[in-house]
Amino acid sequence: MRSILTLRSIIIVLFFLSLNVSLYAQVKPRNLKKHIQYLSADKMNGRETGKEGSHKAADYVEKYFKKYNLKPMGEDGYRQSFEARVTKVKIADSLRMSDNIIGFLDNGAEFTIVVGAHYDHLGTAEIGGSRDSLGVGKIHNGADDNASGVAGLLELARHYTSNDTTEPFNFLFIGFGAEELGLIGSNYFTNNPTLPLADIHWMLNMDMIGRYQEQNGGLAIIGHGTSSAFPAIFEGVESSIKFFTSKDGNGGSDQTSFYKKDIPVLFFHTGGHDDYHKPSDDEHRIDYQAMEAILNLGIDVIDNSMEQPKMDFQWTN
Template structure:
């Protein structure tokens, strides 16, 4: 009787046009994450700062809430050192940590889902696009509180959907991306699970400023022969622009260089990019929700495939 009732509810939702996976992405939670991470109190989340540590604790607390297993080298943490290279500063060597949570489904292979959680601080160690903003807080709501919010919502969805997927899921919040993809490079050089066991890697960086005229960039589409099949028959209100190359200015590049298939979701540049004006009230939360619903469909379809092959696109 219970199974029959579940089937009826499933059919009702599907017939009404509501995909079940979409019900678990909540704008309220996305706003909560972004407004916390992009608050002035976090002073722009500069690598090595006490404020970035607050962001790390926030992410770690959420991972614990979702009952993910710690898969760092020190609990959920993977410490490393990062160097500021763009400008000369007294504290050029900075302590950094990746935050790593594992959803263990007892599978041989694992999908990595990542987003960087650091940003530019006060813009005084390089990277700001507006010299007049140096000394001002660069909140980085789109870059990349939006990606971290997506990371946390997808982790919450898969840890609470009462389904044992065919693949494990490894969630990584990378540090020191703004200093040169250092956190993701460190993880791929010092992986906390074998690289040969990675199905593929999904990266989210700046997914909060969707513009229907420009669409959503999906970079890395050519890095596996399986991606066309995975995207086949996916319905979404989001306009998708596929790019074959696995390289790009974000953390998927570190995995691509290790011959791992990748997809990088990105809503594109805007006037507030790397400025002190990238704030939480400018995020398109409805579109962010739709992008995450799309990503869940892609993830689900990828779990119907055998281990992904890799194609070098350069």
């Protein structure tokens, strides 16, 4: 009887241990909220490139890359520094310093999946870009653009470093700087890569994933035409949210820099809204339930892509 009870106890313990690992790896809305609240708080002053708020955002991304034991893959630790210039308006301090924050999950694989999101925003709009005619001087917190994408980046990093699985692909997680000044961070990386571009399986970019709008078709997944493998990858993929695919690899965000280097890309985006590039893009407007579904969908797509051999590239225009 004692041996039977012992065996039964062991089975129960193993079951709950495996359950705990699984639950730890799942997307956690409370983490998303914590990240977005921090990044879009007034004290960040809109995360303008080259200013204190943007540097704090970069530090925040680096802190979590360290926490998740990602290998530094910048040019100086996690950092890849570059110069960015404000060109939309004439301003005295037009030349700014910024950083890409780069962490590597080394699974000993031949090829690597890149996951990226930009952490900068407009600050108080002295650098241009505000859609509010009276917005200059007001903090543009950028909760959706793009604290939401950074929160997704950090949750996917946590998932793939805590799911108790050695994946058949490596992962490169990148927080891009200076996207709002013209995709400067991602363009700098693709021209100065810290791992060979030929080793990249594909790239996922998340920019503005926090304002799900079912009436407008739901989540836009742009870049579906950039590899002949994507139709097979999406076969059977389902979600609690609506989503649609678009073929083009170009677009107003960082995946474009990879597409121009013949790398398959996807861009997750919940679309424009009245608060885009306005001081009213605040955290309380974020749809966390939809964000959770979007990231779970992203995990399904990533996992399916790892069943494919090295993906080919297709131009879409």
